[in-house]
Amino acid sequence: MxxxxxxxxxxxxxxxxxxxxxxxxxxxLRISLLLVYPLVAVAFIFYFxxxxxxxxxVLLVMIGAGWLLSxxxxxxxLYNMLSFYYMLPFLLLFFSVPVGPQYAKYDLVxxxxxxxxxxxxxxxxxGFWQYFSKPDSDDNFRGIxxxxxxxxxxxxxxxxxxxxxxxxxxxxxxRNKNLVAFLFFLLSSIMGFFGAGLLVFxxxxxxxxxxxHLLKFIKTLLIAAAVLVVxxxxxxxxxxxxxxxxxxxxxxxxxxxxxxxxxKIIVFYNYFISYPAHIKDFLFxxxxxxxxxxxxxxxxxxxxxxxxxxxxxxRQPYYFKNYAYTLWNDTxxxxxxxxxxxxxxxxxxxxxxxxxxxxxxxxxxxGGYITYFRRVRKIPRWKKNPLSYSYGLLxxxxxxxxxxxxxxxxxxEYPEIILLIVVIMxxxxxxxxxQEKNGAxxxxx
Numbered sequence: 001m002x003x004x005x006x007x008x009x010x011x012x013x014x015x016x017x018x019x020x021x022x023x024x025x026x027x028x029l030r031i032s033l034l035l036v037y038p039l040v041a042v043a044f045i046f047y048f049x050x051x052x053x054x055x056x057x058v059l060l061v062m063i064g065a066g067w068l069l070s071x072x073x074x075x076x077x078l079y080n081m082l083s084f085y086y087m088l089p090f091l092l093l094f095f096s097v098p099v100g101p102q103y104a105k106y107d108l109v110x111x112x113x114x115x116x117x118x119x120x121x122x123x124x125x126x127g128f129w130q131y132f133s134k135p136d137s138d139d140n141f142r143g144i145x146x147x148x149x150x151x152x153x154x155x156x157x158x159x160x161x162x163x164x165x166x167x168x169x170x171x172x173x174x175r176n177k178n179l180v181a182f183l184f185f186l187l188s189s190i191m192g193f194f195g196a197g198l199l200v201f202x203x204x205x206x207x208x209x210x211x212x213h214l215l216k217f218i219k220t221l222l223i224a225a226a227v228l229v230v231x232x233x234x235x236x237x238x239x240x241x242x243x244x245x246x247x248x249x250x251x252x253x254x255x256x257x258x259x260x261x262x263x264k265i266i267v268f269y270n271y272f273i274s275y276p277a278h279i280k281d282f283l284f285x286x287x288x289x290x291x292x293x294x295x296x297x298x299x300x301x302x303x304x305x306x307x308x309x310x311x312x313x314x315r316q317p318y319y320f321k322n323y324a325y326t327l328w329n330d331t332x333x334x335x336x337x338x339x340x341x342x343x344x345x346x347x348x349x350x351x352x353x354x355x356x357x358x359x360x361x362x363x364x365x366x367g368g369y370i371t372y373f374r375r376v377r378k379i380p381r382w383k384k385n386p387l388s389y390s391y392g393l394l395x396x397x398x399x400x401x402x403x404x405x406x407x408x409x410x411x412x413e414y415p416e417i418i419l420l421i422v423v424i425m426x427x428x429x430x431x432x433x434x435q436e437k438n439g440a441x442x443x444x445x
Contacts, residue, residue: 028146070287083289285358
């Protein structure tokens with residue numbers, strides 16, 4: 001029998017686990033997630049003893065049925081398998097929940113966010129040094145996050161989440177250090193020059209605090225307007241060309257037409273003129289990875305991710321070939337003509353759900369998403385315990401933030417973003433259950 005004195009305390013193991021996770025999510029080591037993403041998701045579920053929600057089983061049945069039916073459109077195993085690689089770990093982790101209070105001796109959210117803060121702080125300080133050493137470049141604020149795949153957009157998302165965390169703490173305790181941390185990470189987020197990401201942050205911010213009470217509504221709008229003004233004038237001072245670029249993008253989005261409009265909107269138009277005409281594909285999807293997902297472009301585009309030849313295919317599924325690839329290929333993504341920007345990227349994970357997994361799957365997913373959100377929101381002591389209230393705000397923010405990110409881009413297929421958001425949501429769920437059990441005994445240091 002093992003002597004207890006030789007056992008490593010669980011808090012030490014958890015610290016080590018969180019450090020490894022933070023480094024894999026917020027540094028150049030995130031490239032490793034392309035190999036270990038499913039293993040990390042499963043390890044997290046087992047370590048924190050989560051159980052699956054019934055809706056997950058329904059979603060898996062829908063995926064299986066849709067996959068079998070997609071064989072009538074052709075056999076595309078590389079597209080299917082790559083899409084499964086990203087989809088299944090996400091569904092498994094998101095729809096797994098804690099069975100009750102656990103690890104009540106220490107605050108898991110505070111522990112993980114403190115580690116994440118240190119990693120992000122080092123990264124951002126290096127990023128500021130990179131910027132001021134070469135201020136004429138628009139893409140040098142990257143620190144140790146690296147330039148692999150999503151790069152700057154991902155760094156903006158990381159800093160946005162940490163910024164909101166400290167803002168939620170400041171609401172609770174009014175400590176100046178939390179306000180300073182919020183402003184620092186907000187500025188770091190702005191330095192990433194990801195206009196769509198900042199817009200999603202502001203919208204999520206508004207919806208998180210939105211109440212039907214008129215005065216609170218006005219206060220929320222004023223705070224959001226202040227954040228928008230800070231972002232605007234920061235860009236005006238630091239990067240006027242970037243600000244002008246984003247303003248032109250907004251103007252072009254507002255003047256949409258099918259021939260010359262933003263391809264991010266055209267791809268939605270293409271979905272609605274193609275899928276409803278084929279009832280099987282409309283309801284059950286055309287098959288995983290066969291429309292506008294990142295998986296489709298990784299496998300089927302000859303000019304995208306050419307270094308990974310083992311996943312490439314010369315065959316292109318019908319919907320990808322005719323309704324997505326036409327919008328994003330080497331003939332229409334010229335940087336010189338500003339055709340490669342966010343507004344022209346025909347990507348959206350929620351649209352991929354509709355096209356590749358079907359309307360029925362998407363409706364069940366959204367129903368499960370709302371059910372899980374309400375489940376956590378119903379945990380008592382939202383306002384009786386200030387820290388519980390703060391964590392409730394963060395959970396609500398992340399719930400909205402994740403949905404909007406899935407709407408505007410293929411974020412589902414970037415493990416460093418999905419894992420970061422969902423892991424924090426799970427830790428918040430565990431800690432809220434702990435606080436429900438312990439009440440006001442939670443100590444804020």
